[in-house]
Amino acid sequence: MRVAAVVVTYNRKELLMECLEALMKQTRPLQAIYIIDNASTDGTPELLHQEGYTPSPEGGTLTLKTPKNQKEIRVTHIRLPENTGGAGGFHEGVKRAYQDGYDWIWLMDDDAEPLPDSLEKLLVYASDGVVALANLKVSPDGNPQFRHRGFFDFEGFGDMVQPVSPDDLKEDCVEIDHASFVGLLVNLKAVEYVGFPRADFFLHFDDVEYSLRLRRKGDILLIPGSPILHKDGAMVNSGSRRILGKDVPMVPYDRLWLRYYGVRNSVWLRKMNMKWWRFYLFLLKAIPLSIGGQLISGENILRRVKFILNAYMDGFRGIFDNEKPKRILYG
Secondary structure: OOEEEEEEEOOOHHHHHHHHHHHHOOOOOOOEEEEEEOOOOOOHHHHHHHOOOOOOOOOEEEEEEOOOOOOEEEEEEEEOOOOOHHHHHHHHHHHHHHHOOOOEEEEEEOOEEEOOOHHHHHHOOOOOOEEEEEEEEEOOOOOEOHHHEEEEOOOOOOOOEEEOOOOHHHOOOEEEOEEOOOOEEEEHHHHHHHOOOOHHHOOOOHHHHHHHHHHHHOEEEEEEEEEEEEOOOOOOOOOEEEEOOEEEEOOOHHHOHHHHHHHHHHHHHHHHHOOHHHHHHHHHHHHHHHHHHHHOOOOOHHHHHHHHHHHHHHHHHOOOOOOHHHHHHHO
16 A cells, blocks of 8 residues: 655744654655645744755655665655645645655644654554544643544534544544544545545534545544654744633734635534524524623724624635735735
8 A cells, every 4th residue: 555645834844754653663654745835934944944844945855765674765845835734734735745756645734743653553454434533632741632533413503513522532442423533644535535635624623524525425534543643833822811700712913814714614514414493503602702802802803803703704605715814804
């Protein structure tokens, strides 16, 4: 079985190097690595070239040898002309690996670090009817990140994915509905059936949408004995405001544009998968709460309210204009 890893990166060159080093040291060697660079501005291309992963800072392909068993790995750096978000990066990476005919495509962000035998332990469970295999995501302290693996729930008004439980992890493998794009190994035949991740999601819930399609084709198995380290490099302090003696989480105005994609994409997914009456009840509850959150922000209130209403409306109508949030906030 020929396996290719797809690593999506944006302005986190140190984390990327740690991820690539871990991939080169797999006990079951990969045949290829695709580095999808979302137009990084932190010197990522130059560092990749300096460390011997690319023929030039402009990108390209090199054939390298693994440090332990000297197996050949084809490393390709694709530098996108603009930041297409995680969704656009995974779309491009899966498309490239699929076109090159790899049997399995291993997806991860640049803040992932697979253990040396992470891939080997996944492939034990490759069999007919299995469309994807998922590593167990663990934080740097070794604790499982339960919320990144789970089961669809479109009956309630809470999260669309209910996480696996500690009891689930006692099994050798667990059939699940959803796995995020960190440590998800997708079968080529499944990609032939369901296509590529949706680039127009830009950010947030693209993994939910893709998992929904994969599950229509076959089983997604979580392998608790095959962990992958997830450093959550994208996590930042979103800020807060003190109201009535309590610190209330508040997204700073300069990062508010990122919230648009999560609201829009989740509304669209709920509309597509919930019973119609449950969906409208969800909107009746969610929209006032979201508007209320903008009203107590104390800054740019009118523009904030317009922004959040547009996110809901675009999700409802299925409009995927990824330049719109910045136009609303700064236009």
